[in-house]
Amino acid sequence: MPRYVVQRTFREGWDIAATREGARRCLDVVERNAAAGVTWGHSYVTTDGALSYCIYEGPSPEAVRRAGAANGLPVDRVTEVRVLDPYFHH
Amino acid sequence: MELLERGEELAALGSWLGEAGSGAGRFVLVSGEAGIGKTSLVRGFCEQHADGARVWWGACDALTTPRPLGPLYDIARVSKGELAALMSSDASRHERFSGFLEALAWPLQPTIAVLEDVHWADEATRDLLVFLARRVGEVNALVVATYRDDEVGGDHPLRQVLGNVVTLRVTRRLALSRLSEAAVAHLASDREADGSQVFRVTGGNPFFVSEVLAVGAGEVPQTVSDAVLARAGRLSASGRSVLEAAAVVPDQVEVGLVHAVAADDAEAIEECVRAGLLVAVGRSLRFRHELARLAVEHSISGTRLPELHTAVLGYLSEQGRADPGRLAYHAEQAGDRDAVLAHAPGAAERASRLGAHREAAAHYRRALQHADGLDPREHAGLLERHADECTAIDDEAGALVSYDRALLAWREVDDRERTATVLARRAYALWGLGRNEEARASVDEAIALLEPHPPGLPLATAYTYSAHLHMLAREVPRAIELGHRAVTIAEEHHDVALVGRALNIVGAAQWFVDPDQAERTLSRALEAAHRSADDTIVGVVMRMLGSGSGEVRRYDVADRWLREGIRWCTEHDLDIHGDYCLAWLARSCFEQGRWSEADDVAVEVADRPSQHAPTRIVALTALGRLRVRRGDPDADPPLTDAWDLAVTTGDLQRLWPAAAGRAELAWLAGDSEAIPDLVGETFELAVRLGQQWPIGELGFWLWRAGASDGRPDEAAEPFALQMSGDWREAAATWEQLGCPYEVAVALADGDDPDELERAFRILGRLGAAPMADRVAARLRELGVRELPRRPSRATVDNPSGLTDRQLEVLSLLMAGRTNAQIGTLLHISPKTAGHHVSAILDKLGVADRHEAAHLARERGMTPS
Numbered sequence: 001m002p003r004y005v006v007q008r009t010f011r012e013g014w015d016i017a018a019t020r021e022g023a024r025r026c027l028d029v030v031e032r033n034a035a036a037g038v039t040w041g042h043s044y045v046t047t048d049g050a051l052s053y054c055i056y057e058g059p060s061p062e063a064v065r066r067a068g069a070a071n072g073l074p075v076d077r078v079t080e081v082r083v084l085d086p087y088f089h090h
Numbered sequence: 091m092e093l094l095e096r097g098e099e100l101a102a103l104g105s106w107l108g109e110a111g112s113g114a115g116r117f118v119l120v121s122g123e124a125g126i127g128k129t130s131l132v133r134g135f136c137e138q139h140a141d142g143a144r145v146w147w148g149a150c151d152a153l154t155t156p157r158p159l160g161p162l163y164d165i166a167r168v169s170k171g172e173l174a175a176l177m178s179s180d181a182s183r184h185e186r187f188s189g190f191l192e193a194l195a196w197p198l199q200p201t202i203a204v205l206e207d208v209h210w211a212d213e214a215t216r217d218l219l220v221f222l223a224r225r226v227g228e229v230n231a232l233v234v235a236t237y238r239d240d241e242v243g244g245d246h247p248l249r250q251v252l253g254n255v256v257t258l259r260v261t262r263r264l265a266l267s268r269l270s271e272a273a274v275a276h277l278a279s280d281r282e283a284d285g286s287q288v289f290r291v292t293g294g295n296p297f298f299v300s301e302v303l304a305v306g307a308g309e310v311p312q313t314v315s316d317a318v319l320a321r322a323g324r325l326s327a328s329g330r331s332v333l334e335a336a337a338v339v340p341d342q343v344e345v346g347l348v349h350a351v352a353a354d355d356a357e358a359i360e361e362c363v364r365a366g367l368l369v370a371v372g373r374s375l376r377f378r379h380e381l382a383r384l385a386v387e388h389s390i391s392g393t394r395l396p397e398l399h400t401a402v403l404g405y406l407s408e409q410g411r412a413d414p415g416r417l418a419y420h421a422e423q424a425g426d427r428d429a430v431l432a433h434a435p436g437a438a439e440r441a442s443r444l445g446a447h448r449e450a451a452a453h454y455r456r457a458l459q460h461a462d463g464l465d466p467r468e469h470a471g472l473l474e475r476h477a478d479e480c481t482a483i484d485d486e487a488g489a490l491v492s493y494d495r496a497l498l499a500w501r502e503v504d505d506r507e508r509t510a511t512v513l514a515r516r517a518y519a520l521w522g523l524g525r526n527e528e529a530r531a532s533v534d535e536a537i538a539l540l541e542p543h544p545p546g547l548p549l550a551t552a553y554t555y556s557a558h559l560h561m562l563a564r565e566v567p568r569a570i571e572l573g574h575r576a577v578t579i580a581e582e583h584h585d586v587a588l589v590g591r592a593l594n595i596v597g598a599a600q601w602f603v604d605p606d607q608a609e610r611t612l613s614r615a616l617e618a619a620h621r622s623a624d625d626t627i628v629g630v631v632m633r634m635l636g637s638g639s640g641e642v643r644r645y646d647v648a649d650r651w652l653r654e655g656i657r658w659c660t661e662h663d664l665d666i667h668g669d670y671c672l673a674w675l676a677r678s679c680f681e682q683g684r685w686s687e688a689d690d691v692a693v694e695v696a697d698r699p700s701q702h703a704p705t706r707i708v709a710l711t712a713l714g715r716l717r718v719r720r721g722d723p724d725a726d727p728p729l730t731d732a733w734d735l736a737v738t739t740g741d742l743q744r745l746w747p748a749a750a751g752r753a754e755l756a757w758l759a760g761d762s763e764a765i766p767d768l769v770g771e772t773f774e775l776a777v778r779l780g781q782q783w784p785i786g787e788l789g790f791w792l793w794r795a796g797a798s799d800g801r802p803d804e805a806a807e808p809f810a811l812q813m814s815g816d817w818r819e820a821a822a823t824w825e826q827l828g829c830p831y832e833v834a835v836a837l838a839d840g841d842d843p844d845e846l847e848r849a850f851r852i853l854g855r856l857g858a859a860p861m862a863d864r865v866a867a868r869l870r871e872l873g874v875r876e877l878p879r880r881p882s883r884a885t886v887d888n889p890s891g892l893t894d895r896q897l898e899v900l901s902l903l904m905a906g907r908t909n910a911q912i913g914t915l916l917h918i919s920p921k922t923a924g925h926h927v928s929a930i931l932d933k934l935g936v937a938d939r940h941e942a943a944h945l946a947r948e949r950g951m952t953p954s
Contacts, residue, residue, distance in 0.1 A: 065686070
């Protein structure tokens, strides 16, 4: 399945604390993702929480966007990517 | 024989019957190789539930050309009542299908309707299966269809049916497996046979096992045929002749037929039943299994076989009321040329009336194989009708061969009207094969033959075909003129169906010159189509209303008729037209900036099994263009696929949007040099045909690439304005049309920071990242430091961030209320309501109220 980087801008900042509540919210996202057939790998979030880069796998860019809409997550850009591992080229 | 190792299947059927009994009908597909025991399973199940359910049984049969709706006629004969009356009337196919569905819903008990051996189903029965599967969920019935999965290969026509029904909520599947060695050993031990040897020879195929065991002690027969013939070999001479008579009839055999053909000897029949080779069903007999019938049929000598068929034909002809398809089959097997010619055309007409065009074409072909020396007029008529049926199943090449021969035949007998009619219809086949010049010449010749004489329906037909060809080529004025002539004549002769068809073409052409008039004309066409009670023409006109208005960007009209067309076509199973409307709805949503809806609809079309090229072109183009504007990956493959398909049609309407999408992709990627190659030829075609929307859009890209001035004089207004530098007016025109992305693109051509910021906000709402980036760069060039905050759709913490009042307004908006209505309901001014709506759009990050409603629905809000 293709892998995508999804760029998101958060107006109020993205705040998912490492609490029970935060964990529950993540699981909610995972569940709605499953309905759209996409998998959330992990995310890199800027320290102010305003911008995130999320690694996703899914059948099409539309599926990734649909999952975003279902979760109320903004989508600025969807880019297809491959893994490049620097330590593999030794 | 007992039913072994089918406990799970019986339990599953039982639970589905339970669901059906509570009103949630089920559609069950039972599959497996010949002899696996599909019929035994279903019979056993029906017997178990004989007290709790009403059972109807219909079978498709192994005639070379199956009886149209054979199973439905079987059921009607048994069910009596309204269904029987309906089936013997001249009701339309849709009325018959609906009548059957109504009959299935019986308040006292659930109904089990078994449709056996549907791998042999005719075209009409296959349509019936799809019809039932889509609707049985609403009635208390269990429809069970059995088929041989090993005979349904990739290009088998049942594939299409399976593709349509397997994904439905109501569908359940049972794939039957062979018996285990233990089960075979158990059966064998009852007969004192060697179980492992029987298992090795039969592989556990239940029918084969039962035949081998029935032969009894001695050597184990190596094939099903050997086993059956070994049993048959023990019959008396008269028993053997009864068996042979029954074997040449591929469906049920009347006892009277056996008496007439074989021996007037009740004892001989009894002997076959006792031996377990034949089964008595009321006053009829059938083989215990089709495999046994085939084994016996193949053992009959080549001289005996035609004699038997002759005798069967004689008996059936005397009985009257026999299905003409059955008569034609035996006539052909008997080698009786006169009888084939007497019965095959009748069988073909009946099949055609029921919509089984494939079977109709086969019957005509059968008649034509015996037509040498026939009266020339009759021969010509057969050829013409064969060609018409080929056209109905999209076999243009087959149609052309027969039209050409019909043409020669009609010319020979000097029948001007028939010659002309064939010339006109032949043109359509030629066009379908891409031989456009010959198509023109053919229909022109038809008109030239008829015009010197008083106008009648043949001339009206020829004008209609000619108008259609001109419309397809976008030669608009001539199409309108010819169509009008056809309408006038058809009206004088009160042929309302032809009036509908001709008006549909006139209206289609008028979209390009006078859209208001087009809508009026097509409304008249729709009225005529309804009056002629032809469901297909109604669907075709709705499709034309929706796509034609969409092409000239009249989105209110387009969306209304596309949705209406989808509803009508779903109700009447007109999949090709319904799917086309759905694909066009995706395009319409895309052009109006309702992108998430466009995305949903395009994916829905892609999931349909239909491979109809125009539908795929429209859907793929919409999806590709959506990816281009969002900056999503993989925009190129759908556009290239759409383009390649469009090239094979050669039609401007298919080529233009795909070409524009590819140009836009190149431009956003900074590759303007590629644009002339991508759109140049299509632009020339548009100019030749004088079509202002494609001239506008493709000219715009050539102008953008600096390759041409884009011919603003001939272009549609907003493109013309933009190419001549008037971006403000262009944006205003796009706004009126309802195309937000194009508004932003026009504004982006200016140098007014306020307007550029407006463009930036629109693009942000749409999620059009690549174009938004360009506008941001332009703003920076103009020295604007602080870019407007990129509007985002929502945040996790506060999914919409709406106030209570805004939520109230949103739920009214979902119900389709206008600002004025919202104002009245909430006791505020329409202007204040408008402010709330704008704030909602901004917070949700959507382009318009439609998309806001769509998003709210996605989030599970309900309208009020």
